[in-house]
Amino acid sequence: MSKADWRSVVLTAVLLALSFPPFPGGFLVPFTLAFFMHTILHRPDSRTFLMGYLKGVIWGALTLFWIGNNTIPGAVITILINALHYGFIWWILRRIYNYFPRLALLAFPILWVAVEQLRHFSDIRFNWLNLAYTQTYYLPLIQFIEWTGYLGLSFLLMVLSVWLYLVIYQQKRHPAFVAMGLVLILLPWGYGQWRLNQLESKTYPALKVGVVQPNVDPYRKWDAVFQDSAFAMLREMTLEMQEDRPQLVIWPETATPFFLRYEEGYLNQVYALVDTMNSYLITGTPDYRFIPSSRAYRTYNAAFFFAPGLRILEHYYKMALVPAAESMPFKQYLPFLRKIDVGGGDYFPGMEFKVFWMQPKVRQGMYIQHRFQLTGDTTSVPTRVGVSAVICYESIFPHLVRQFVQNGARMLTIITNDGWFGTTSGPYQHAQYAIFRAVENRVSIARSANTGISRLIEPTGRVQTELGLNRKGVLLGYLPIQNTPTFYTRYGDWFGYLNLVLALLILSGGHVARMVVEKRRG
Template sequence: MKIAFLLLMMEAMKKRDILLSLLSGILLVLSFPSFDLEFLAWIALVPLLYSIEEKGLVCSFKLGFLTGIISFLGILYWIIVAVHTYGNIPLILSALILLLLVVYLSLFIGAFTYLTRLIQNRSGLQTILFTPFLWVALEYLRSFLLTGFPWANLGYSQYLNLPFIQMADITGAYGLSFVVLLVNATLFWVLHQWSKRVFPFKEVIVTAIILLCFLIYGYLKMGVIDRQMIQNPPLKIGLVQGNIDQSIKWDKSFQIETLKIYEKLSSKVAEEKPDLIVWPETATPFFFQDAKEYQPLVLDIPKKTNAFLLFGTPTYKIQKGKVNHYNSAYLVSPSGEPVGKYDKIHLVPFGEYVPMQDLLFFIGSLGEGIGDFKSGKETFNFSLQQGKFGVLICFEIIFPDLCRRFVKKGANFLVTITNDAWFGRTSAPYQHFSMATFRAVENRVFVARAANTGITGFIDPRGKILKQGGIFKEEAMDGTIRLSSQKTFYTLYGDIFAWVCSAFSALLLAYALFQRPKKY
């Protein structure tokens, strides 16, 4: 079925155009972790733009869709591992879930090429003048449509390019996608005009100025942040990576052993006298709130270490006679008293709940690993004597607007706890970790990350990874962060840049639709 579908899709396209489309997909895959060839993102879409030149709308959509299929398959292949290996869903159904997600995400790139040709054909505008706005608008739409999945946004490929990503404290990561796409569109236009023996000086100069502004701002801002960090009050944090095997994590006979592992690692990080010790998501594989046998063991650890303890745990509430489960985080004081709880707001589709249950009623019965959680209702900042911090549980760290709300409400740093054991030894843990760097830059706060099987680490407000552990190994990591109290433009106002791009794209599309189409 899948092969036949692809063959039908390719019928109207020339081999050269198909190869160019495939090339763009491959270059996008190589731009992201764990390949980390981020420089390829600056040219990745040039072949695709070249392939749709002078093409009809349907053909352009197909070429963009094909690029999406290749790129998202290469980036998100690990979903089969998570759903099949750990979700216990049959391999065929797991492949179907991956394919459905990839097809859905590929529609956005297909829409990009379709709308690019539509606007070109009806307005006569050059690609370079509007495609960056259109790309950002579609990325922004993808971030919230059908609960949102802003994974592998174009700008995220640049997480190691520190000077360039500093502008995210104003534009968010969408501004980075804008410039990367602008460079791609400019290079395409240079090649297009070169065949006519013309060099587009104006377009190249404008693009160079914009890119230079981003880089100059980045270098200057990094120096400012360096000086500010020294002046901000310090806080010592110990991160614990238990490396608990997902296949036995929920086995009742292994619960005591799990706590012993966390106690051992907590004692190790306590040697550096941290103010806060952090365990990963669902570190306690039981309901902490009423686990009479295990609760005293957990509460005893902050007493022994004389540090606050933050840990993930499943919780429940009885509401209107119904038991609702939550993915939560508790903070316990050095005296052994729980002093706060946060319930995860943005849940993972198929991992923590089944979307469209009326339609996909059979999924829950097929996978023992599929959870059934309810979403928390509000952001909540935990308080220490030194300051406040917000907690993002797993998937939540990829949503910039959610993260900024914690900082806007007074968080001086962010903690993200996760259990990436679901991903296995794939590129997913590296992709997931890389996105946390942008939350640090956007809000100019330190980010501390504790993961069950990795990657555990510290990220500073410049987006620089200060410490990074390995995967599938026990880790006891200490670090000193600085507490920030300043609010960035992005923290205060959010995705205004993405809104502007979306509004411009909508107006331009409306204008184009009222113009008489040219013949293809």
């Protein structure tokens, strides 16, 4: 690679890193990719995979360096594997361009989305750097993902990138062509403004939610000596909200750093607390069960649900485990992998999209100047409300989250422990991504993070209130309960699968056409 190649690779990686939270540089994405496209299409095939791969490695290192706070080997492996996608996609673009330049440019957005769709699956799935996540600060622009999911936004960004490449580098500046690009921006933005106004013109049942952010050291809390004080802190912070009467209280992931199910003393204290507060409660906790079929115990990263006046313990087991941190990939097929210490706990995935059912008395709320608040009507009506707990890493996977809503959840909680990330960009990225889950499914989200960032997010994606990083405190607020499933909730990743099928057709058809062209040349 030449010095010019290195400059292009590094500049592209830096600009893409500046496009991700906490930086509001999402507008840079189409310009950056158009520039790199120009570079790649003027380089020989032999360099394109390496250039795309190195761009992915540097971009990943700048954006995902915080993984190293918990596991340096895990960070290195994640970055190196994740970058392979980018080497492949840029190499494919260059190969198609050799034979069919127009087809290559038309197909590039489809191929990109197809690759992002594939990253949702397998034990090493990791879609943290999907392009759509660069746009979390542009609320009107993202509203249409209730139809397509966030992959529709990735597609739009790639189409804009190709358009800018043609305008800037290929001098395609006919007024009609330039106007087409402006329409690509203004149409979704205009739809978003209209949709926000429409959603905020209605009244909704209002659920009062209390979120606890204890700000406990994520390493120290597992010390047996510290467990009593950690639990006492949760209890005291919850009781501070008693006069405000929250209908649902949320504690963060593994808030109780012991097997709560089997600790009778602590369990009874939680039951008593729920009765005193007259509130439902969701908490994160580790759990284990004996599995007769395998004659072994399995541990789980769990969420427990408590209801006032009841002694029934409902649970949800986290399904998407962090590769090489919570579980060793493929250990169910290769048992010897269980012997490898992954640091965060040797968990097994759950299998059920669990919905917890509440029957709170709710009042009506409405938007006044973009702020959701109670109406003057003091009538409260018992209302059956389904709520689900999404645990940490799961919240970046839209195809998982939507299934809770499809099963009946009309509000989501995200419980997480982002203390592992330290004071880095990681907690900001994770918190911002939750906005997409609210918009895709049009549900409110209450996010409880051990060290921050805790938030109350409305179905529009607007953050109602939040508690910042490394702060101790509680959040209280009314969240709207929206009962109409979106197109995306009902039909899932149809847009991603459509692009995947089209990509396969393009690649197979292109391969056949290439052989015909080469035969004629020969």
